[in-house]
Amino acid sequence: MKQSKRVWMRSALGAAAMVALSGAAWAQQGQPVKIGLLATLEGPFAAGGADGMRGAELAVKQRGGVVAGRPIQIIKASSDAKPDVAVNATRKLVEQDKVDIMVGPLSGGEGIAVKDYAKTQPNITFINGSSGAQAATLVNPAPNFFRFNTEGAQWMQGLGKAALDKGYKRVMVIAEDYAFPYSQVQGFMAEYCKLGGKVPEKAWVPLGGKDYSSVIAKIPKNVDALLVVLGGADAVNFLNQYESAGGDKPILGGSITVSQDVLNYRGKRRDSLVGTLSAGPVADSYDGAEWKAFVADYQKTYPVSAGGFPSPSLFAYVYYQNMKAALDGLAAVNGDLSGNQVKYREALSKMVLKTPTGDVRLDANRQAIGSTFVTEVVKDAQGNLFNKVHRKVDNVDQLLGMKKEEFQMGSRDVPACP
Amino acid sequence: MSASQWRRAMNSGASSAVRPLPAASARAPGQAATGSAAEPPAPPRLEALRRAVSLRHVVVLAGLLVFPFVATPFITFQVASQSLVLGLIALSLTFLAGYGGMVSLAQMTVAGIAGYAVAVLGHSSAAEISLGWPWWAALPAALFVCVVCATLIGWLSVRTEGIYTIMITLAIGVAFYYLVLQNYSVFNGFQGLREVYPPKVLGIAWRDPMPFYFLTLACALAGYFLVKWVVRAPFGIAMQGIRDNPRRMNALGYHVVGHRVAAYALAGLIAAVGGILFVWYNGLITPGSVGTSWLINILVIAVLGGMKHPLGAFLGAIVFVLLQTFAIDLIDRERFNLVIGGVFLAIVLFSPDGLLGLWEKLRLRLGPGRAQPHHPRRQK
Numbered sequence: 192m193k194q195s196k197r198v199w200m201r202s203a204l205g206a207a208a209m210v211a212l213s214g215a216a217w218a219q220q221g222q223p224v225k226i227g228l229l230a231t232l233e234g235p236f237a238a239g240g241a242d243g244m245r246g247a248e249l250a251v252k253q254r255g256g257v258v259a260g261r262p263i264q265i266i267k268a269s270s271d272a273k274p275d276v277a278v279n280a281t282r283k284l285v286e287q288d289k290v291d292i293m294v295g296p297l298s299g300g301e302g303i304a305v306k307d308y309a310k311t312q313p314n315i316t317f318i319n320g321s322s323g324a325q326a327a328t329l330v331n332p333a334p335n336f337f338r339f340n341t342e343g344a345q346w347m348q349g350l351g352k353a354a355l356d357k358g359y360k361r362v363m364v365i366a367e368d369y370a371f372p373y374s375q376v377q378g379f380m381a382e383y384c385k386l387g388g389k390v391p392e393k394a395w396v397p398l399g400g401k402d403y404s405s406v407i408a409k410i411p412k413n414v415d416a417l418l419v420v421l422g423g424a425d426a427v428n429f430l431n432q433y434e435s436a437g438g439d440k441p442i443l444g445g446s447i448t449v450s451q452d453v454l455n456y457r458g459k460r461r462d463s464l465v466g467t468l469s470a471g472p473v474a475d476s477y478d479g480a481e482w483k484a485f486v487a488d489y490q491k492t493y494p495v496s497a498g499g500f501p502s503p504s505l506f507a508y509v510y511y512q513n514m515k516a517a518l519d520g521l522a523a524v525n526g527d528l529s530g531n532q533v534k535y536r537e538a539l540s541k542m543v544l545k546t547p548t549g550d551v552r553l554d555a556n557r558q559a560i561g562s563t564f565v566t567e568v569v570k571d572a573q574g575n576l577f578n579k580v581h582r583k584v585d586n587v588d589q590l591l592g593m594k595k596e597e598f599q600m601g602s603r604d605v606p607a608c609p
Numbered sequence: 610m611s612a613s614q615w616r617r618a619m620n621s622g623a624s625s626a627v628r629p630l631p632a633a634s635a636r637a638p639g640q641a642a643t644g645s646a647a648e649p650p651a652p653p654r655l656e657a658l659r660r661a662v663s664l665r666h667v668v669v670l671a672g673l674l675v676f677p678f679v680a681t682p683f684i685t686f687q688v689a690s691q692s693l694v695l696g697l698i699a700l701s702l703t704f705l706a707g708y709g710g711m712v713s714l715a716q717m718t719v720a721g722i723a724g725y726a727v728a729v730l731g732h733s734s735a736a737e738i739s740l741g742w743p744w745w746a747a748l749p750a751a752l753f754v755c756v757v758c759a760t761l762i763g764w765l766s767v768r769t770e771g772i773y774t775i776m777i778t779l780a781i782g783v784a785f786y787y788l789v790l791q792n793y794s795v796f797n798g799f800q801g802l803r804e805v806y807p808p809k810v811l812g813i814a815w816r817d818p819m820p821f822y823f824l825t826l827a828c829a830l831a832g833y834f835l836v837k838w839v840v841r842a843p844f845g846i847a848m849q850g851i852r853d854n855p856r857r858m859n860a861l862g863y864h865v866v867g868h869r870v871a872a873y874a875l876a877g878l879i880a881a882v883g884g885i886l887f888v889w890y891n892g893l894i895t896p897g898s899v900g901t902s903w904l905i906n907i908l909v910i911a912v913l914g915g916m917k918h919p920l921g922a923f924l925g926a927i928v929f930v931l932l933q934t935f936a937i938d939l940i941d942r943e944r945f946n947l948v949i950g951g952v953f954l955a956i957v958l959f960s961p962d963g964l965l966g967l968w969e970k971l972r973l974r975l976g977p978g979r980a981q982p983h984h985p986r987r988q989k
Contacts, residue, residue, distance in 0.1 A: 233946065268937060269945070273897035274803075279687060283934055286683035300800055304893060307804065368791075369799035397791050398799060603793070 223264040224528065226251075226517060227284030229295025229305075230320055230510065234271030239506040240297050243321055245493050246507030247294060250514035252492060258518050259526030266290055272297065274304035281305050285315055291528050292517050293317045297506065299324030299343075299371045309333040314531040316539070318517050321509035324370045325377075325600055328558035329589060335532075337539050337557045339516040340509040341472055341587060343371050344601060346446040347378030348591060349565040349584040350470040352386060354379075354443055357468070359416040361389045362443065365406055365429070366420035368395040368603070375420045375445045377601025378470075381591045384608035390418075391609050400425060403432045410438070420445030444469030447505070449568060454576040464576060467568040473508050474564040474580045477548065485511070485547035512551070516544050549585060560588045677822045686818035692930045693825040694890055696923035697832050697883035699910040701876035704836050707916035708845060709872045710852035713766065715778035717907045718785045719759045719877050720884025721899030725789065726751035727885050728802035728894055735797050744808035752881050759877020760870060767869040782904045790896040801895030805888050816889060825886055829923065832879045836919040839875065848872055913956055915965030924964045928952070 228247055231240035244267065251263050266288050268280035277296045284290045293315060296305055302322025309317040310333045319327070319338040323346070328338050354362065362383070366372035372395075380390055391414065394406045406429075410417065417440050421429055426448045442464070449469040475486075486502055493499025500507070516539065521528075523538040544551040544559075551561040562585045566578040590598045599605045677685040698720045706712045731747035733739040742750070766777045789796040796802075807815035807824070815824055839845045847868055850858045855865045888894045897903075906929070914925025932952055936945040960966040 274801075274893055274895060275891040275898060278891065279691075279934070282683065282687055286681070286687075287934075300895065303803065307892065368793075 221260055223262045224258065224292065224521060224526065225264050225266060225288065225290040226514075227268065227281070227288065227290035227293045227295070228265050228320075228514075229268045229270060229277065229280055229284065229293070229297075230506075231272045231297045231301075232269035234273070236272050236297055236506075239321075239504060240269070241498070242500055242504045243297055243506035243510035245489070245499060246503060246509070246511035247320075247514035249489060249492055249507075250511050250518060253488070253515075254518055254522075258521045259524075261521075261526040263518070268295075270296060270301060272301065274300045277301035278304050278308050281308055285312055291315070291532070292521075294510070294514055294517055295320035297321050299327075299369075302327040302338075306333045306336045309336045316517075316532050316536055318513050318539075320513060321506050323374065325374045325589070326370070328556045329600060332556045332558075334557075335536060337516070337536075337553065339513045339544055339551055339553070339559050341551075341559050341561045341563065342589065343374030343446070344378035344381070344591060345559075345561070345587045345589060346471050346563055347375050348382060348470065348563045348587040349582055350379050350443060350468060351381070351383030351388060353468050353470075353565045353567075353581060354383060354416065355386050355388055357416075357441075357466075359388070359441070359443070361391060361414045362416050362418050363410055363414045364390055364393040364418045364420070365403075366393070366395060366418070366445070367398045367400075367422065367425065369398060372420040372445065373601040373603065375601075376418070377606060378591065379418060379443070380606045380608065381593070384606060389608055393603070395603055396421070396425075398425070401428060403429050404436070407433055407436045407438060410440070414440065416441045416443055418443045418445070419448055422447045426450075439463070442467050446471035449566075449578065454568065454578070462570075464568050465570050468565060468581065469568075469578070470563055470565045471505065472561070472563060473503075473505050473548065474566050474578055475502050476566075476577060477564060477580050477583075479548065481545075482547040508547075512544070512546050515546070516542065516551075519544060549583075554588060556589070558589045560586055563587050673826060677819045682818035685822045688927075688930055688934060690818070690822045690825045691890060692923065692926040693822075693829040694883055694886045694926075695907070695910055695930065696914075696926035697825075697829050697886065698880050699907050699914070699922035699926055700829075700832050700836060700919055701880040701883065702907055702911045703914075703916050703919060703922045704839075704879065705872060705876045706911065707918075707921075708836075708840050708852065709848050709869065711767070711869065711872070712771075712775050712908070713762070713778040713873070713876070714775055714904045714908060715762050715766075715782045715785075716876065716880045717903045718778075718782040718899055719755060719762065719880040720887060721785065721789075721894065721903075722758045723751050723755035723881035723884035724805075724888035724894045724898065725796060725802070726754045727888055728805045729795060731805070731808075733802040734804040735802055738795065738797055738802065744810070748885065751885060752878065755881035755884065756874055756877045759880065760874040763870045763873020763877070767866055767873070779901075779904065782899070783901060786896055786900050789899060796896075799896060801893060801898070803893040805894065806892055807889045816892070821890070825890075828882050828886060832882065833919050833923070835879070844868070844871070909953060913953060913963050915960075915963030917962055917965050921963055921965045928956075928964065 228244060230243040231237060248265065251265060254263070256263050266284060268284050270277040270280050281293060281295065284293060296302060297320050299322050302319060302324050303326050305317065306327045309315075313335055315335065317333070317336045319336070319340060321340060323340070323342040325342055325344055327342075328336070364376055366376050376393070384390070392409065392411055394409060396403065396406060419426065419429060419442050444467055446469065449467055454464070485508075489499065489503040489507065495501055503511070520535055520539040520542055523542060524534050528535055540553055540557060542553070546561070548564075549562040551559045554560055562583055564580055565582040565584065567581040568576050569579045570576055676689060680689065698716060701719070702713060702716045705716070727747055729738060730740050730742045730750050731744060732741055762778065762781055765781070766774050769777055789801070790799060792798065807821075809815070813820050815821055840849065847858065847863050851863065851865050851868055859865050887898070891898070910925040910929045911922055912925070913928055914921030914923065932949045936948040939945065940948050956963060956967070960970065962969065
């Protein structure tokens with residue numbers, strides 16, 4: 192943790208310098224740029240938040256910690272995935288630590304709350320961390336809130352077509368009951384329904400639920416597959432109970448459903464997981480050269496012995512992407528943040544961000560248009576399961592190819608095609 | 610916890626002889642603050658006011674009024690206002706536990722009910738849920754709903770004592786958490802209700818740091834003096850009598866259950882005001898705001914400050930908020946919760962009466978002359 196110690200020392204020095212300088216006008220060139228970095232280091236996403244911070248730090252490290260002659264100084268804050276905590280932490284970074292640019296937060300509800308707060312600080316530029324709620328950029332967007340990652344609905348593009356190609360004409364949805372799964376289900380259904388698929392039944396289950404027996408009992412006989420949008424332990428619990436209830440339908444997974452802990456699942460139905468389709472913004476086995484270079488850099492900088500993951504998580508990658516956007520934008524204006532950062536925000540809006548998974552552009556709401564991977568679970572020679580890239584879908588926009596008038600945000604009942 | 614100890618001590622008749630009568634002990638909380646000697650009974654009102662206000666009251670009040678003009682907006686809003694709001698909620702617990710001997714973990718739930726009521730009756734981002742009442746209708750209605758709920762909670766839990774009160778109020782709190790988490794038609798589930806802001810009254814944006822500070826300060830002072838006044842009024846004196854020896858009070862003809870329920874209702878009113886301010890402070894309310902961690906945070910604040918005097922709740926809140934905000938600057942990013950826990954532990958370990966107890970100890974040690982009127986009011 193040498194790195195973080197140094198960063199801490201720097202922030203302490205920076206804070207001291209700030210106190211000494213407060214009031215005095217300062218020349219910009221050569222002065223450090225302060226970037227606030229917010230992720231969840233407590234609560235349910237603590238592991239993901241720590242990896243998100245690694246991803247963001249990796250982007251700074253790749254530039255040697257200096258952009259256009261201005262050293263980058265990172266000041267960190269933590270939340271516990273609750274929106275009120277995230278806003279408190281952001282407010283401290285912006286108003287107390289006086290950061291120039293804010294990167295974060297991690298989860299959906301936090302993102303919307305931080306976006307609301309961003310409106311009260313029009314002179315600071317806010318860049319998303321990894322939050323994926325549609326509403327953050329779709330409803331009342333803040334002019335100074337940028338999101339260089341695609342969100343929950345965009346992550347599911349391509350899955351509907353892949354499911355129909357496999358012959359799944361009727362699908363039942365089982366998903367957790369909050370904004371992120373709503374978006375995921377919408378992303379799937381928008382395409383699936385348009386191509387003629389049917390979703391006769393949706394079951395919304397509480398987050399962190401333990402008992403799925405009533406849901407399993409409700410699964411109709413005449414569906415071809417189940418779309419399961421559950422995270423972490425919920426997914427494993429569901430699979431276990433579905434197996435003991437004798438279920439045999441194939442499964443389609445959400446972006447955080449078919450993760451490594453599901454693939455390590457040891458039940459009898461293990462083999463039936465082969466062929467499971469899912470979709471998301473990253474795929475471990477993507478063979479693009481830039482993606483491979485990114486993974487190698489991550490593994491070198493954060494070896495497993497130093498707390499890193501065997502391969503970068505979704506959070507690490509998305510934080511990396513957003514922090515890289517922040518720094519690239521800074522380079523584009525040559526480190527010039529004067530004039531209330533107007534030039535900087537213009538540069539961000541126009542930028543085409545080069546990421547390890549392809550180019551990312553922003554739409555009029557400052558929301559990313561980018562790529563999605565459809566993946567399929569396959570078995571390797573050693574009998575291990577892993578996600579293989581089935582298809583890469585480029586240029587996925589937030590309206591999922593629909594017109595603005597016909598687009599409705601995902602909810603429990605929208606969209607519907609029974 | 611100590612409530613049950615007091616009662617146990619009281620019920621074994623031997624120690625009751627040593628104790629001052631309820632009527633006599635009731636004056637003590639007021640004196641703990643002013644430090645004045647025994648007062649003559651019922652002086653004229655103005656005279657009483659003059660005697661009650663000493664130089665340091667004026668200094669503290671002036672300090673509170675000048676504070677937002679000196680401090681940065683961030684300190685004013687996030688540290689000072691948040692402390693006052695949380696202090697107000699903790700004050701309702703201090704009143705229940707310190708003067709009524711009932712440790713309720715549901716005070717944050719009560720505050721949350723008020724917060725949800727304001728969001729549902731007034732305006733929020735969920736247009737299909739919020740009824741959009743004007744503020745002058747929504748606020749009283751929210752307070753009313755909340756006081757009714759607090760009374761019901763009190764009515765459910767007054768028949769229990771000590772650890773059982775804690776258990777039953779914890780159960781109510783957790784039940785409410787799951788209710789708001791899983792109900793979508795009224796509470797909007799996991800996502801809660803956003804964009805709940807104070808109304809624009811008198812042309813002032815009440816959520817700007819300075820107006821919000823004065824709003825919370827006014828409410829906090831009102832709550833503080835309300836509690837100080839109530840505990841010296843006949844009702845409060847009876848409450849403390851019930852805390853110390855319910856059986857004797859019952860024999861004297863006091864309606865023990867009635868008094869206790871009334872105390873819950875009054876505490877509910879204080880918590881409701883705090884809850885509404887807390888929603889306005891955050892601008893939103895989610896199930897996380899009424900989750901177990903917040904139920905316990907309120908207890909932590911009250912214990913940290915000390916339950917002997919209403920001031921304790923606010924002292925505890927200041928320390929709590931300062932730690933929550935700045936601990937991350939003190940230590941490596943993944944370890945800052947250790948600092949928070951460590952400070953709490955140290956305070957409770959070295960002073961069972963919280964910060965107030967620490968203050969008392971310091972005064973005893975440094976100024977033996979002034980310590981005279983501060984004989985321990987309660988037995989341990």
